[in-house]
Amino acid sequence: MADFGEILRNIGEFGLFQKINLIALCFPNIIQSFSLASLLFVEFDPDRHCNTDWILSAGPNLTTEEQLNLTLPREEDGSFSRCRMFVPVDWDIDAIRENGLNETSGCVNGWVYGNMLYDTTIVTDFDLVCDRGNMVQVLQTVFMAGMVLGFLIFGPAAESFGRKRATQIPAVMMLVFMVTTAFCPNVYLYLVSQFLAGIAFGGYRVNCIVLTTEWIGASKRSWGVGVTQLFGAIGQCVLAGFIYGIRKWRLAQLISATPLVLTVVYIWFIPESARWLLNRGRTEEAKKLIIKAAAINKRPIPDSLLEEIKVTNSVNEGGIKLIFGSRLLTRYFFVVSLAWFSLNISIFSLYFNMANLGLSIFVTQLLFGVFEVPALLLSMWLLEILGRKILFTAVLLIGGLCSMLILAVPESYPTASTCLAVASRVCMIFMASVCAVYMQELFPTSVRQSATALGSMAGKVGSILAPLLNMLSVYHWAIPISVLSSVTIISGALGLLLPETRNKELPETASDAEGNRARVGAHIPEGLCALEECCDVSRPPGGSLSLCYWS
Structure with missing residues (x-):
């Protein structure tokens, strides 16, 4: 066969x-x-700040720096917060400048990203x-x-x-x-x-x-x-x-x-x-x-x-x-x-x-x-x-x-x-x-x-x-x-x-797979291995066989 x-x-x-x-x-x-x-x-952590364009309806001529100063709290190091903003109010721009804003919340209108390595990523698209x-x-x-x-x-x-x-x-x-x-x-x-x-x-x-x-x-x-x-x-x-x-x-x-x-x-x-x-x-x-x-x-x-x-x-x-x-x-x-x-x-x-x-x-x-x-x-x-x-x-x-x-x-x-x-x-x-x-x-x-x-x-x-x-x-x-x-x-x-499997045929049955056992290289006299086929190896020159381990 x-x-x-x-x-x-x-x-x-x-x-x-x-x-x-x-x-x-x-x-x-x-x-x-x-x-x-x-x-x-x-x-993972792009340069960003909350979108605070709501204030532009009160002061359309605000510069970017003025907008951020009025609408964003600052961190301990003096930088603008990246995740917080002042809660929007229905005041005119003079009242906001005079009284300031104190109550904060998370970013309710999304974020504005800057200094990006990429044009768009899943981080910026999905916030x-x-x-x-x-x-x-x-x-x-x-x-x-x-x-x-x-x-x-x-x-x-x-x-x-x-x-x-x-x-x-x-x-x-x-x-x-x-x-x-x-x-x-x-x-x-x-x-x-x-x-x-x-x-x-x-x-x-x-x-x-x-x-x-x-x-x-x-x-x-x-x-x-x-x-x-x-x-x-x-x-x-x-x-x-x-x-x-x-x-x-x-x-x-x-x-x-x-x-x-x-x-x-x-x-x-x-x-x-x-x-x-x-x-x-x-x-x-x-x-x-x-x-x-x-x-x-x-x-x-x-x-x-x-x-x-x-x-x-x-x-x-x-x-x-x-x-x-x-x-x-x-x-x-x-x-x-x-x-x-x-x-x-x-x-x-x-x-x-x-x-x-x-x-x-x-x-x-x-x-x-x-x-x-x-x-x-x-x-x-x-x-x-x-x-x-x-x-x-x-x-x-x-x-x-x-x-x-x-x-x-x-x-x-x-x-x-x-x-x-x-x-x-x-x-x-x-x-x-x-x-x-x-x-x-x-x-x-x-x-x-x-x-x-x-x-x-x-x-x-x-x-x-x-x-x-x-x-x-x-x-x-x-x-x-x-x-x-x-x-x-x-x-x-x-x-x-694990055993060595180099140059062996792929096993077709469970018994073939079990035959892929590791074999030690020490040789023993011929008489100690009753059946040559038990070791699944060819008889080496000199008439000795490799010792096999069985389950």
């Missing part, structure tokens, strides 16, 4: 068919980087200042919550309805809700639209990774995840220049949605995962796609190989319960999920706080993107050279230490803080590829998508908590960095519990 790994070796593990499929599915990830633009490129100042963090959290729900909905849906359908629907949703977000008249509709957009982005992200990976052979499997991340990094670089040139958030939102029109057209022609079709017992459909892939890759495929295709048909193998029905798979899941959580809370905590790192937000954004590109290219190479386990542990430890070192940098050295933040973020982006690859390789086909979705969901829980964690800086600026650094370092240490 020929398993799918053998079929890929015959038709090409990473030929033209896989490359076209990969680029087509990854292209929307450039736009996904823009999805946070309206949430990120804001001025998210003063007592509504924390609303930006709430909006960030709601978007991330939408992504979590997207993982939860479209991850398991892909197991039942296919990887293709669970990718197409979110693609359409992304276009629709990026457009509706640009036209929201108030913050409440904006919140709903961003939540639905988050569902779409989460659903697409998790499914496009699995759909590409299941068509790629073991020798290039990390490329499926790496290129997906790479397109996102390119989007980060483009985003810095894009927002620098277009400083109106509604216009930026609409322009960002334009390329998705192309995606919505071609996404219907993306092939289904043949591995999933075989897993569902739909052999004839899988054969047609395999023949098509072989033709595009210009590789002959023997008829005898098609006749010997192994149909796993593990639909009823246990579903998502399979993950938690095995102590071994449960351990793998929680270790990788915790790492995914820690890297996301680090990435987004630093990302949403980059305006406070000291350098220009545009420069910091560009650095975040520029350094991610070589990091992701390096990750695709090192994953195949060094393997998964050593990178999992080392990168998390290095990233956590870089974050922790920010605490030791004085505020007078913003460049040093920014460099450490960029280094930590690069490590975490690198780590995202490792986590995604690990999830593909540790779990069988019947629950691979669900495991990936749940792991991604754990990551997005970290994203949700990131803006809330940043709010703790009001108690002490070091609290957010201390928490995210500690969690990251702990996650790296737990990576020692």
Whole structure:
């Protein structure tokens, strides 16, 4: 019987068919980087004062300075209040000048903004200042919550309805809700639209990774995840220049949605995962796609190989319960999920706080993107050279230490803080590829998508908590960095519990997944291992076998 790994070796593990499929599915990830633009490129505390034009009806010839002196109270430092005003009165201008105004209230007619870095932002359009100042963090959290729900909905849906359908629907949703977000008249509709957009982005992200990976052979499997991340990094670089040139958030939102029109057209022609079709017992459909892939890759495929295709048909193998029905798979899941959580809370905590790192937000954004590109290219190479386990542990430890070192940098050295933040973020982006690859390789086909979705969901829980964690800086600026650094370092240490999966075929069944146990390198005499197949390794030169650990 020929398993799918053998079929890929015959038709090409990473030929033209896989490359076209990969680029087509990854292209929307450039736009996904823009999805946070309206949430990120804001001025949290812009220069402002209450709108007091009411007094102009009494004194139309007042200068701006006179208007502010008569209508705004002053703070202890002598500056005009940014959140308070004198209560309007129905007096003439001479009476106001003679008696003055004493009773104050909040800004009843909105604010007047000045010295803005942008023309318009959601802060200025929706007046998210003063007592509504924390609303930006709430909006960030709601978007991330939408992504979590997207993982939860479209991850398991892909197991039942296919990887293709669970990718197409979110693609359409992304276009629709990026457009509706640009036209929201108030913050409440904006919140709903961003939540639905988050569902779409989460659903697409998790499914496009699995759909590409299941068509790629073991020798290039990390490329499926790496290129997906790479397109996102390119989007980060483009985003810095894009927002620098277009400083109106509604216009930026609409322009960002334009390329998705192309995606919505071609996404219907993306092939289904043949591995999933075989897993569902739909052999004839899988054969047609395999023949098509072989033709595009210009590789002959023997008829005898098609006749010997192994149909796993593990639909009823246990579903998502399979993950938690095995102590071994449960351990793998929680270790990788915790790492995914820690890297996301680090990435987004630093990302949403980059305006406070000291350098220009545009420069910091560009650095975040520029350094991610070589990091992701390096990750695709090192994953195949060094393997998964050593990178999992080392990168998390290095990233956590870089974050922790920010605490030791004085505020007078913003460049040093920014460099450490960029280094930590690069490590975490690198780590995202490792986590995604690990999830593909540790779990069988019947629950691979669900495991990936749940792991991604754990990551997005970290994203949700990131803006809330940043709010703790009001108690002490070091609290957010201390928490995210500690969690990251702990996650790296737990990576020692994972097995190495480099150059192994994707597991099709639970028993295959359990066979991906870690093996120690010490060799023992041949007689101590009764059955060679118990260790799932080839006999090395010299006639000895590696010692195996069993549950």
